[in-house]
Amino acid sequence: NAGVTQTPKFRVLKTGQSMTLLCAQDMNHEYMYWYRQDPGMGLRLIHYSVGEGTTAKGEVPDGYNVSRLKKQNFLLGLESAAPSQTSVYFCASKRGGPFSGNTIYFGEGSWLTVV
Amino acid sequence: DAKTTQPPSMDCAEGRAANLPCNHSTISGNEYVYWYRQIHSQGPQYIIHGLKNNETNEMASLIITEDRKSSTLILPHATLRDTAVYYCIVRVVQAGTALIFGKGTTLSVSS
Numbered sequence: 001n002a003g004v005t006q007t008p009k010f011r012v013l014k015t016g017q018s019m020t021l022l023c024a025q026d027m028n029h030e031y032m033y034w035y036r037q038d039p040g041m042g043l044r045l046i047h048y049s050v051g052e053g054t055t056a057k058g059e060v061p062d063g064y065n066v067s068r069l070k071k072q073n074f075l076l077g078l079e080s081a082a083p084s085q086t087s088v089y090f091c092a093s094k095r096g097g098p099f100s101g102n103t104i105y106f107g108e109g110s111w112l113t114v115v
Numbered sequence: 116d117a118k119t120t121q122p123p124s125m126d127c128a129e130g131r132a133a134n135l136p137c138n139h140s141t142i143s144g145n146e147y148v149y150w151y152r153q154i155h156s157q158g159p160q161y162i163i164h165g166l167k168n169n170e171t172n173e174m175a176s177l178i179i180t181e182d183r184k185s186s187t188l189i190l191p192h193a194t195l196r197d198t199a200v201y202y203c204i205v206r207v208v209q210a211g212t213a214l215i216f217g218k219g220t221t222l223s224v225s226s
Contacts, residue, residue: 042200042202042218042219045215090159104159104214
């Protein structure tokens with residue numbers, strides 16, 4: 001199984017450009033998340049989704065937009081990239097239900113550099 | 116959410132037990148303790164979780180104090196591949212919640 005797949009894995013953007021990171025999971029999970037990780041720092045939650053068509057803000061949502069049009073996909077958009085958004089981005093998913101489960105599955109990360 | 120405190124770094128000799136502490140003195144009754152680890156900028160990996168009883172799986176053991184204000188993750192026989200950042204997270208398990216990661220403990224296992 002592929003699990004959680006992120007594309008692209010590496011990208012260099014110029015300030016002001018826009019781009020979309022795609023996260024796809026094949027585990028039929030309800031919940032999906034986008035985190036960012038800066039050098040030497042822990043992961044910070046950007047946005048998350050508890051189901052198709054729903055999204056919610058995390059700790060650091062400014063400058064990002066997300067969409068969950070299909071259950072298996074969670075898109076993270078940067079409308080006007082800034083150097084402060086240079087980071088590693090991790091997507092994650094987990095199953096839903098009354099007991100929402102213990103295991104979050106993470107993708108391998110997308111390295112984004114904004115120059 | 117309860118805040119967690121972990122030492123920034125620890126060292127362990129290969130083959131010895133690694134004991135990683137976590138303080139969560141403000142934990143509430145319905146919050147679980149989760150442990151994840153991240154190896155060299157890969158995506159974090161789930162290790163174990165617990166509410167109040169000690170837990171063990173094929174990767175590690177989790178010891179939670181009786182008052183639940185602290186816990187210890189134990190890797191019984193550390194290997195070089197266990198070198199990673201270990202995150203202790205306290206969170207209510209309910210629909211719509213997400214795990215919030217702190218800075219964790221960097222465990223260095225050496226031969």
